[in-house]
Amino acid sequence: MKDLEQKIEILKGYITDTPKHIAILAHTNPDGDAIGSSLAWAKVLRSLGHDVQCLVPNKYPGFLSWMPGIRDVIIAKEENERAIGAVDNADIIFFLDFNRIDRLENLSRHIIDNRKAVRILIDHHLDPPTDEYTLVFSDPTSCSTSYLVYQITERLTGLDVFDREAAESLYVGIMTDTGNFSFSFLTPGLFRAVAGLIEKGINIPDINSKVYNSYSEGRVRLLGYVLLDKMRMIENGRAAYIALKENEMRRFDFQVGDSEGFVNYPLSIASVQMSAMFIETHKFIRISFRSRGDVDVSLFASKYFNGGGHKNASGGKSYDTIEKTVARFEQAVTEFFHPAKMPE
Incomplete structure (x- = not known):
């Protein structure tokens, strides 16, 4: 400083x-x-x-x-x-x-x-x-x-x-x-x-x-559901994302903070360099990004989701539906990892 x-x-x-x-x-x-x-x-x-x-x-x-x-x-x-x-x-x-x-x-x-x-x-x-x-x-x-x-x-x-x-x-x-x-x-x-x-x-x-050891039963079961049913791998395993809707979270008696840290789990997979988490709220889609190495998710968040943060940890928002937001993310990941392949 x-x-x-x-x-x-x-x-x-x-x-x-x-x-x-x-x-x-x-x-x-x-x-x-x-x-x-x-x-x-x-x-x-x-x-x-x-x-x-x-x-x-x-x-x-x-x-x-x-x-x-x-x-x-x-x-x-x-x-x-x-x-x-x-x-x-x-x-x-x-x-x-x-x-x-x-x-x-x-x-x-x-x-x-x-x-x-x-x-x-x-x-x-x-x-x-x-x-x-x-x-x-x-x-x-x-x-x-x-x-x-x-x-x-x-x-x-x-x-x-x-x-x-x-x-x-x-x-x-x-x-x-x-x-x-x-x-x-x-x-x-x-x-x-x-x-x-x-x-x-x-x-x-x-x-x-x-x-780290004071979570509710609902939070632990939600984590299991997220990893088994909601985690998606794209870009030949270089990126992963999790998208949760409000009704899915309610199934597990969701409380504030229950999804804390979920975005980090895909990074434990050897091939994954970028991970994203999409949380549906009644006002907007809250997005978290994490990465490792030289993958700059602050730059990614700023360019595609009006967000920002740090090189390996950032966030953003979307006011589209969660389906449209995820589709935009998948397209953005392709462009981000392969800029030379995208049309001018």
Whole structure:
């Protein structure tokens, strides 16, 4: 991250004088990194005397419900007036683990209307719209927003502000966004940070079990159904996809977060270089892309599905039917893997 020390000094000017009302916002369908970084950053800001509220647009996955402090997170879909009040009254709004204000559903308008609030971004996704923020901490080479929070805190207050609970939150964010340390952007500095979290007393086997071994029966049966009946291989096995309709998910008592990680399973097949997951909702088709090696699904998502993200992990949306979306994906994969064969 360029000019980190200079940005830390600017940040100090906003948060080290008088106590303020601060809102921390994470993205729709919040994952482990969104929740983990938010809870840990709230701990830092509260240590400086601020009134802090964490908000998410909709419910977090059930496998995160054990996390310390998560019950204080405001879920806008369930407590709309309280969420709006927190945004309207905020002196500072932090945006964690996403960089598009329009991803906040009905909260977006209230954020735009709050002209007094300082907007500060902490994120690791590509191409942030920097003109929307007062201060930007953006590093697309970082494995997670939680690791960015660790780095910022180290320079801002020192790491003594992190107790075991904050360390657990950061570890969950780092662990889940790196696929349990199997994705890219793994650096010596990251593992030194993890060592520091362990020194705070976290129990890694216990955290892993809570995150990965606390699924519902319906989720496990849905996974079996997805792999047996829904996974499709194309492009001579170089790409695979899974498309789930709402009525199929209801068969398995689908809960928020139940499909988390499904998109990664096809990549365990030796030939597969790109995997996609299509989830039908009542508003649009939510798409996740994963890849390995030099296959850039951020470029793919941006070109074909108005999306983006990281080289090996990205997402997009489609407002077509799931059938039309899948057909468009199959055509796009052919073009992506064989650009020279396509007509001008």
